[in-house]
Amino acid sequence: MRKAGAGSARLPLIILIVTALFLITLDLRGVGVLQGARAASQTVLSPFQRAGNVVLTPIKEFFSDVTHLGRTRSQIERLRADNAKLQTELLNRKNADAQLDQLKTILDLAGTAGFKVVNARVISQGSSQSFAQTITIDSGSNAGIKRNMMVLSEFGIAGVVKDVYSNSALISLATDPSFRIGIRVAGSQQIGILSGRGNRSASLQLIDNLTTLQVGDVLLSLGSVANRPFVPGVPVGYITAVDNSAGAVAQSATVHLYTDFNALGVVAVVVGSPVRNPGDALVPTKPQPTPTPTVTVYVTPSPTPTN
Amino acid sequence: MITRQFPIALSIFFAVYIIQEAVVNQFRFFGGGFSLFLIFSLIWAILSSPKIAALGGFMAGLLMDLSPSSAGLIGQWTLLMIVACYAVSYLGSGNESLSSNPLGFTFLTTVTIFFVELFYVITGALLGVASGDSEQVLITLVGIFIWSLVVTPIVLPLFSRLHAFTFNTRSAI
Incomplete structure (x- = not known):
């Protein structure tokens, strides 16, 4: 079972383990070089992530549609009728319109509160192998984004800027265990x-x-x-x-x-704070129940029975 | 692996890392998904001698630590991957029933992934890295295990051929 060379591998193994422990110690002490290496890694990966996002967006949308099939059957029935009418017009604009809607809602939210925001597209979902909940956006320090800025979705808080690079930024989502x-x-x-x-x-x-x-x-x-x-x-x-x-x-x-963290397409980073506290102005309105019309029929008995 | 093999191996590691970060990470899978790069690194380690496996584990772990989405300390994945790759190489390479048939290979890779992720959570807790509540961690661990069980047999032939190409060996799974 034991392979030849296992014994001679002990010294390199010990050297590698000591190197790893050395890296952990440096990171625990907050040595900036290591964080710089992670920033450089993101700078290298950013163009690939953008390209991957562009190429894979139609596939992601397809799988998203498939996974929501069981949950929203009634909604799909309604949308199918609408879709038949709009399919031709929306075929080439589906993705753009969806992002536009998200953006509009975000801007409404930010505008009501007086926040100054920078909008950005999500170019990568973080890997779950490290049990962290993150996304990467396509705007960074060149757009005025800095660390520890709040990130908004169309419905409210999405997360906070964890790391910033020149043309991208890593966002720690509100679902992250450390949030x-x-x-x-x-x-x-x-x-x-x-x-x-x-x-x-x-x-x-x-x-x-x-x-x-x-x-x-x-x-x-x-x-x-x-x-x-x-x-x-x-x-x-x-x-x-x-x-x-x-x-x-x-x-x-x-x-x-x-x-909805599974459907984040566009987010906004708050780069300018409001002049005054918006108070409860941004509390979402509760959905209003659709009134059911009631029809009352009055029947007056006829004086003579009908056959 | 010093002259010709090392640059080729490094290029392959980097290419799979890019695929992981630019393609696989575009999707949010139910139950945590899988790490193509982790699967690749362990397959590579099982096919290699312990010394090369440890070196490959070091490269893989360092790249995983440098991933912007990695929450842990730099060096944490490096340490775990060195030990894991050395261990699977030591256990698997001399054991024909494990390393020479795809089922044994898949089993060894997937079980190792489960334990690597588990030890990542444990060492993360010791180093002060938050991993979420225990229920969510358990769901993610089981999810990663199942996804890896599905993906490993699919990518195994490709990765074993890449290894055979790098080291000029004839056999490939």
């Missing part, structure tokens, strides 16, 4: 800390127990000192479950994040 953001509950103004859990469901820990959380409560970003990394008032998510364990020091809850 933490201070939030306040719209209305009650309670504050707490939201933590990513690796999926669209995040966990919330309140600072105090003055009032009670309710399912459906909307959470907004609290904002940071000098608005970096987080600007105030951006929609984060809504509460889906409240943990009212007896004896708990502070209330905790499960939160559904507004942003």
